[in-house]
Amino acid sequence: MSLHTLTIHQLREKLRRGNVSAREATQSLLDRIQSVDGKLKAYLWLDAEDALAQADAIDRSGIAKNGKLLGGVPVAIKDVINVEGQPCTCASKILKGHTSVYDAFVVQRLREAGAILLGRTNMDEFAMGSSTENSSWGITHNPWDLERIPGGSSGGSAAAVAADEAFAALGSDTGGSIRQPASLCGCVGFKPTYGRVSRYGLVAFASSLDQVGPFTKDVADGALMLRVLAGHDPHDTTSVPQPVPDYTAGLGKGVKGLRIGLPKEYFIDGMDREVEAAVRAAIKKLQDLGAEIVEISLPHTDYAVAVYYLIATAEASANLARFDGVRYGARVTGEDVIDMYGKTRGAGFGPEVKRRIILGTYALSAGYHDAYYVRAQKVRTLIRQDFEKAFERCDVIVTPTSPEVAFRIGEKTDDPLKMYLCDIFTISVNLAGICGVSLPCGFTNDPRLPIGLQVLGKPFGEETVLGVAHAYEQATEWHKARPNL
């Protein structure tokens, strides 16, 4: 029996009935990882014994059989989210050997829901990147084509779910780091509204943009995971005290009468032809299902990447200042404190992180602060207002997730700007603080690579977004496709 291919809702059904145990589910996943992760390298760390021990505890307690949402379900965690007693390196040498001393809020939520905390997935160092090539611990391969990148920064989580190495995985999304790899690996990746899910325990990249979200094999699992993760946390003052709807119960309402906005700025020449064709076909499908299509405008789209790189790097430059070799992490000795700082950080951070720290430091430094940082914050306001105006005319917005499918490993490593522009369709969402999902909507022909559809919603419009995504998914077969490994 290949339990690892199941979705969470399928697995939960079997666990509830007592047909399988949490141990069997976990063992099946461990076997799968054993057989394919050598090729993919999605996981950075895994303690099979510990995972099985967690599973046994759940089997003994009966949690798997009762109504707990994730009772007995192993979940993989991006290496940027703290799990007490497990390593948390953010794929950086500067945190080599670091062990978390506390649980992130979302991890507490997973534990309370009966999940098994399976292992740590690869990522771009400190979530900075779009290809997972910036990991200090090696490259993760796209399960559909091992020569290609899985996207990033949550590339390990996306690849693991797409390759049936995980039933679900947590990721973080600062400018598309959940949606873009989900799109490139062919799974579902959800980025919640800013403030919907607590950031406590997520190692900050850009605090005003970061959100934790799930990778799943289908939309129903995404709804289930979101129900577990969402909710108010008094330890995160940006967490919004708003009730969490039963996202699962909200599915299946269809799209009849819903207005779907298509931003004219997103359908540009130069986009991969096959991507555009697949997305247009998906829109046609939604129309066939009863949705009304309206053209909208997000006039400041063209500025989003610039705004993002100033704000995100500025915040990151301060967030990453704490990695100094004093209280935790790696240290390189120096002649004095300043020398120790410089050497520790110089040796501990990889090139992309260094580049961004320099840019962010520069953007905040005396004389440039207003020209770069404040101006970027102002244009961020314009981008947010674009969405507010657009959502007066539509219920959700549909776009491609990425202008391209997975590219070849090494193809863009020397051109950071080109890499940054991969994120043009996802970045505005974080700047505006709204929610969005990426789900499979087709494949390119040769090679066969997944294409992602992005559905965006109003702040706290998760239910509507999931509803539209679910309606489309159920009317298509894309989510059932699996890579040949």
Added chain:
Amino acid sequence: MRKPVARRYDTFLNMANDTNQFDVGYVAHLARLHLSDSEKQKISAQLKDTLAYVAKLNELDVSKVEPTAHATPLANVLRRDEVRPSIDRATILKNAPEQARDLFIVPKIVE
């Protein structure tokens, strides 16, 4: 108006020339980030491109726009003044690169 993505990249890269002087050494010192000479050169060149690209923000008139610092409109999120248990000292000192006498040890700080 439709603009091909590819052409846009080139336009931005060509704008690189008029970027202000970028002193990577000074910024690296502020950030306490040791960079080798080749790293300095490479980052300097790449950041000139990036800065040229972000200069496009100057096209917009933002004189009447309020900056956005937070993505949610919350205010006054405060906690009560209550003491909670602290973490065990042994646990945190175990994570320290160097410790002695219950303190985190660093090279001597000179004032």
Added chain:
Amino acid sequence: MQYEAVIGLEVHVQLKTKSKMFCGCATEFGGSPNTQVCPVCLGYPGVLPVMNEEAVSKTIRTGLMIGSKVAGFSKWDRKSYFYPDMPKNYQISQYDLPLCAEGAVEIKLDGGKTKAIGVTRAHLEEDVAKSTHFETTSGVDFNRAGVPLMEVVSEPDMRSPEEAFAYITALKEILVSGGISDCDMEKGQLRCDSNVSVRPIGQKEFGEKVEIKNMNTISGVRRALAYEIQRQTAALQKGEKVSQETRRWDDAAGRTFVMRTKEYAHDYRYFPDPDLMPVVVSEEMIAAARKLLPELPEAKRQRFIKQYGLPEYDAGVLVADTALAGYYEKAAVASKNPKAISNWVMTELLGKLSEAKRTIGECAIQPEHLTELVALVDGGQISGKIGKEVFAEMFDSGKSPGLIVKEKGLVQVSDTGALEGFVNEAIAKSPKSVADFKAGNEGAINFLKGQVMKLSKGKANPQLVGEILQRKLRGG
């Protein structure tokens, strides 16, 4: 040429809260190193700060006490600089929108004049850790990291070290009376940096500003400023330039030294902290803070005059020191003779304290014991003279007056039989005084009184002694 100094002070005050500014760790002073820490105040990866409401409300209260404008909208900023005592290598502070702006602190000058020293701003930030220095290394204790710290920045309104001294004293007074901070400089609860420059009298422009750090006591501030003003004046007189720099006061050496200015390149890269939401100060928050304001000195002075029947002068002296006023009131409120309490405090107590170089907080005499002492004297159990003796013992031992009187057998002798014995003895020993008295020199009786007191070892009731003497001398 005559020169004058221009002085501004930056005072950092630890707010009196139970827990730290952004986490639940205790703020108590003196804990074993690194026991009052958690992932938040150690700046662990992934943690987030949550603001302590008490710290905000105490800062607002301070603003009201110094007549500041309390901002309707205030936010938190990150101030970046690397230092081992700063867990995140940025300090959460307030940059352009502090909670309080434009206040004033009134200081008293010689000759009863007052002067208002402007307060530019008062804002809230977090304290840093404490470092201990060894041979080749330094050790960091993060217990203090994250304790709420209020920075009060004055205008450059002070012109002498004495004015600076008076300003800190007055500010401290306000903060202690308002329950904002204990301001114990030895515990680092109040710390002070100064900007000082010197210019020829009459010149409008300020001279080159020098920042002085590490002035750890109020008297240290006075000494450091006096030294620095003298140093700068001497430089200008020699035609030298004063350079803009940061100097460190070395109290033992009695001079200031240039700090390594290179590491103090002020490029703090302030930006709004995305982890903390702004504070919108509502009318209700201000009203709530107003309710907790202490009685203003002038109102208290008027009340003391009315309630305790004190002369204006006494009331003024007592109210000038909040702790002293509190002490007095504790003793006076239970006493039938509050004026007598005031006399004891003003003469005996203040005298002894200054002699012993102690503050009222360090006084061994409990206020209720002072009430008891006044009652003993008023009730005639002891004489005023014995009272002073008892007081001295109370000051040294902290014992109650009743106990001291009992232990030392100081109860006043009012037994006429016993007193007559002393009187007879005195008359017998001093025939000259007796003769003088009888010759019409009424004053001679005082000498005889003194003799009786001596013979009774001070325990005789002086009033009774006088009566018996009169009777015996006139009648005899």
